[in-house]
Amino acid sequence: MGEQSSEPHKSDVRPLKIALLGCGVVGTEVVRLLVTHQADFAARVGVPLELAGIAVRRAGRRRDVPVDPDLFTTDAAALVRRGDIDLVIEVIGGIEPARSLILAALENGASVVTANKALLAEDGATLFAAAEKHGADLYYEASVGGAIPLIRPLRESLAGDRVRRVLGIVNGTTNFVLDRMDTEGTGFSEALEEAQELGYAEADPTADVEGFDAAAKAAILAGLAFHTRVLASDVHREGITEVTAIDIESARAMGCVVKLLAIAELSADGSGVGVRVHPAMIPRDHPLASVREAYNAVFVESAAAGQLMFYGAGAGGAPTASAVLGDLVTVARNRVQSARGAAASTYAQLEVHPMGETLTRYHISLAVDDRAGVLASVAAAFSRQGVSIQTVRQEGRGEDAQLVVVTHQAADRALAATVNDLEELDSVREVTSVMRVEGLGDK
Numbered sequence: 001m002g003e004q005s006s007e008p009h010k011s012d013v014r015p016l017k018i019a020l021l022g023c024g025v026v027g028t029e030v031v032r033l034l035v036t037h038q039a040d041f042a043a044r045v046g047v048p049l050e051l052a053g054i055a056v057r058r059a060g061r062r063r064d065v066p067v068d069p070d071l072f073t074t075d076a077a078a079l080v081r082r083g084d085i086d087l088v089i090e091v092i093g094g095i096e097p098a099r100s101l102i103l104a105a106l107e108n109g110a111s112v113v114t115a116n117k118a119l120l121a122e123d124g125a126t127l128f129a130a131a132e133k134h135g136a137d138l139y140y141e142a143s144v145g146g147a148i149p150l151i152r153p154l155r156e157s158l159a160g161d162r163v164r165r166v167l168g169i170v171n172g173t174t175n176f177v178l179d180r181m182d183t184e185g186t187g188f189s190e191a192l193e194e195a196q197e198l199g200y201a202e203a204d205p206t207a208d209v210e211g212f213d214a215a216a217k218a219a220i221l222a223g224l225a226f227h228t229r230v231l232a233s234d235v236h237r238e239g240i241t242e243v244t245a246i247d248i249e250s251a252r253a254m255g256c257v258v259k260l261l262a263i264a265e266l267s268a269d270g271s272g273v274g275v276r277v278h279p280a281m282i283p284r285d286h287p288l289a290s291v292r293e294a295y296n297a298v299f300v301e302s303a304a305a306g307q308l309m310f311y312g313a314g315a316g317g318a319p320t321a322s323a324v325l326g327d328l329v330t331v332a333r334n335r336v337q338s339a340r341g342a343a344a345s346t347y348a349q350l351e352v353h354p355m356g357e358t359l360t361r362y363h364i365s366l367a368v369d370d371r372a373g374v375l376a377s378v379a380a381a382f383s384r385q386g387v388s389i390q391t392v393r394q395e396g397r398g399e400d401a402q403l404v405v406v407t408h409q410a411a412d413r414a415l416a417a418t419v420n421d422l423e424e425l426d427s428v429r430e431v432t433s434v435m436r437v438e439g440l441g442d443k
């Protein structure tokens with residue numbers, strides 16, 4: 001920062017008091033930045049912001065934050081109910097006690113900033129209703145894409161356009177793991193441990209590697225993009241635990257890289273949305289292929305704006321704290337002006353279509369017998385499900401014979417049924433790799 005107020009705040013102005021819930025990876029950085037840049041915050045908001053309490057799970061732990069130790073409490077419920085608290089930052093994560101604490105804070109009239117995508121994608125409606133009822137703000141920029149401004153552009157900048165598709169990498173941990181597997185041949189567990197040490201992973205990293213975190217983010221993005229309500233449980237979800245070194249090699253052989261993608265699309269007739277999270281191969285010259293380490297990137301396609309791309313640090317303490325503090329300044333400014341941000345817009349009430357109806361393309365590698373007629377039997381399996389093949393090539397001979405098939409677009413259900421059929425063929429010794437392909441065009 002470094003920017004200073006040209007007019008120092010007046011000492012008789014009542015500061016806005018902040019309760020911080022959780023002092024882990026993100027919370028620690030929030031405190032550090034809030035304290036270090038106190039004067040800038042006061043200048044930007046118009047009144048000083050004062051950290052009035054920090055709720056932690058365990059008392060007495062040595063914490064590397066520059067504040068009075070008396071601010072720490074293990075009684076988060078009492079802290080959010082205090083009459084002097086204006087703003088609450090929730091960075092505990094998970095469903096409970098975060099939900100009860102946010103509801104109590106809103107009932108108490110405080111505005112809330114949260115990074116908690118799991119909670120928003122499970123029960124955001126209850127939280128937004130409480131914010132509305134009590135005339136408070138509920139902001140959540142850090143919940144998707146860490147530091148990257150995504151919530152505000154969708155909620156405000158694109159509010160006059162019609163979004164058709166959102167496609168991106170929204171989980172830093174899995175991108176970090178897949179990137180290490182691809183570029184350095186690192187094993188899955190080793191790469192995951194490194195991501196945990198760097199503070200990217202959720203408290204339970206299953207949420208990352210099984211795609212729950214990305215599914216929650218996809219639900220939030222889809223809801224905002226299409227003005228509807230989407231829950232994490234509506235999202236088709238596949239994580240990266242089944243991605244093998246063979247998949248990564250197969251992708252490389254076809255000039256692709258494997259990424260965990262989150263995709264939300266409006267159906268052709270606009271009557272519904274499809275929302276999915278799964279690993280997919282994308283061409284190495286696709287912009288998403290160059291998203292490395294824990295970075296995130298999201299494409300938004302809309303009717304008037306065309307294609308927009310948002311890129312940046314999707315995880316980590318300081319980047320996430322940046323988004324939290326951006327929201328904090330906004331809700332604090334609103335409070336100073338006795339104003340509120342716009343309520344959540346969910347008027348469209350779109351149906352969420354099942355994955356089976358979604359049009360996708362598959363890359364399939366098969367270990368096959370190397371004899372006449374095998375290609376015909378494989379092609380027949382595709383044809384039985386009405387799936388058109390774009391390319392097929394044989395690699396290796398004899399015991400090493402492999403067929404690599406890339407399909408045209410088809411309903412995902414037909415592609416999955418084709419894979420089942422292939423597994424039953426005598427001439428197919430093993431289906432060695434199956435993965436969806438994105439970014440090759442729609443046909």
Ligand SMILES: NC(=O)C1=CN([C@@H]2O[C@H](COP(=O)(O)OP(=O)(O)OC[C@H]3O[C@@H](n4cnc5c(N)ncnc54)[C@H](O)[C@@H]3O)[C@@H](O)[C@H]2O)C=CC1
Nearest residue numbers: 022023024025026055056057091092093115116315316320
């Ligand atoms: N770490 C990251 O890169 C990002 C995290 N987020 C979200 O930010 C939130 C916080 O994440 P992290 O800081 O990484 O998690 P963390 O696990 O490092 O920190 C959470 C803290 O909350 C504390 N806590 C648990 N129960 C508590 C209670 N009842 N009262 C007070 N404190 C309690 C824990 O002891 C822990 O210190 C989560 O919702 C996460 O999904 C969002 C974007 C990025």
Ligand SMILES: N[C@@H](CC=O)C(=O)O
Nearest residue numbers: 171172173201202315
């Ligand atoms: N665990 C998440 C943190 C940010 O949301 C991730 O890895 O992206």
Ligand code: NA
Nearest residue numbers: 141144146148
């Ligand atoms: Na963000």
